[in-house]
Amino acid sequence: xxxxxxxxxxxxxxxxxxxxxxxxxxxxxxxxTYNADITSQIVHRHIAVHALxxxxxxxxxxxxxxxxxxxxxxxxxxxxxLCGLDTALWxxxxxxxxKSVAQLLGSEQTVLPVYASSxxxxxxxxxxxxxFLALREEFGYHSFKFRIGRExxxxxxxxxxxxxxxxKHVRQTLGDEATLLVDANSAxxxxxxxxVGRMLEDxxxxxxxxxxxxxxxxxxxxxxxxxxxxxxxxxxxNNMIAWxxxxxxxxxxxxxxxVCYMGGLTRSLQVARMAEQAxxxxxxxxxxxxxxxxxxxxxxxxxxxxxxxLEFSIEGLDYYPWQTGIFSPxxxxxxxxxxxxxxxxxxxxxxxQWLANAEYQVSFNGSRF
Numbered sequence: 001x002x003x004x005x006x007x008x009x010x011x012x013x014x015x016x017x018x019x020x021x022x023x024x025x026x027x028x029x030x031x032x033t034y035n036a037d038i039t040s041q042i043v044h045r046h047i048a049v050h051a052l053x054x055x056x057x058x059x060x061x062x063x064x065x066x067x068x069x070x071x072x073x074x075x076x077x078x079x080x081x082l083c084g085l086d087t088a089l090w091x092x093x094x095x096x097x098x099k100s101v102a103q104l105l106g107s108e109q110t111v112l113p114v115y116a117s118s119x120x121x122x123x124x125x126x127x128x129x130x131x132f133l134a135l136r137e138e139f140g141y142h143s144f145k146f147r148i149g150r151e152x153x154x155x156x157x158x159x160x161x162x163x164x165x166x167x168k169h170v171r172q173t174l175g176d177e178a179t180l181l182v183d184a185n186s187a188x189x190x191x192x193x194x195x196v197g198r199m200l201e202d203x204x205x206x207x208x209x210x211x212x213x214x215x216x217x218x219x220x221x222x223x224x225x226x227x228x229x230x231x232x233x234x235x236x237x238n239n240m241i242a243w244x245x246x247x248x249x250x251x252x253x254x255x256x257x258x259v260c261y262m263g264g265l266t267r268s269l270q271v272a273r274m275a276e277q278a279x280x281x282x283x284x285x286x287x288x289x290x291x292x293x294x295x296x297x298x299x300x301x302x303x304x305x306x307x308x309x310l311e312f313s314i315e316g317l318d319y320y321p322w323q324t325g326i327f328s329p330x331x332x333x334x335x336x337x338x339x340x341x342x343x344x345x346x347x348x349x350x351x352x353q354w355l356a357n358a359e360y361q362v363s364f365n366g367s368r369f
Contacts, residue, residue: 008040009358013322017084029087030291032080032260042081048363079263086264094345105302114312115143125166129173140335143179149187181207190219235285258285283307
């Protein structure tokens, strides 16, 4: 499966990658969202130069080769760009086999429980609780995640009293039957996170995501060891040594790689296998409705240590205007579950009008245009 061309179609937020092979096969992948236009430059400068002319059938070996060739550039953009190639190659493998990616990985699962995931801190407790209630009525969600603290907040709340108020109000509004999760986005020192965690336990919250700055593993482990609530983390990490340390030391109770930040499905599956050996569940991070949620759904359907649910963003056009009209079919939620297609590969088509409006580049035969 010799790779003959790598194309990118990009705007500031979303970047798709099309890979074509010598045998005439083609597959679609996606780089990580946000600054996707910059990431697509990395695809051509740091990824395509090593992938063109090589066999794309052994994706793990190709990834390793590229990362070794680019060992002087270990930053996040390299992995965000690698994801585009990796996921396009998985699409090709699925299409060649006539199977979805999940089926390639041995799964016949067609529905996945999801949690409704809020991205907002610019919202009052009352507003958040009311929209959760409306979404439960419309889509049958049973589980909900919302934001507490302030992002990288140094123990400061988004505004005074918001965290306890929103936890209390959401619980009262949705009732005891709802599963509640919270995300602190590196908000707290260890001692403050433990204090907040005790409050969360009092309200029956089941999942405390990234309580401390993610680079402070010792802080997070202190919180994990002190609380009964599940502490989760890992979305920002792509270094396998960091993952090995996090998993072996059980810094968190729930492992949360992000497929696009990790560099694709292949490396995310490696993390999942490491977590499986340590008896840790994996709840993949996917915070928008680009293809990252689709990649994550196929992964979660296939791994034996999948967590209880898949993250599913509830933010619409008012918050993420760029995530609509980019591919079809779009996501379908019924009774709080995502319906997973079994069409070959990723099972979607990229919108032709979106592609026509995107910035285009192609690399082939050692050239870039």
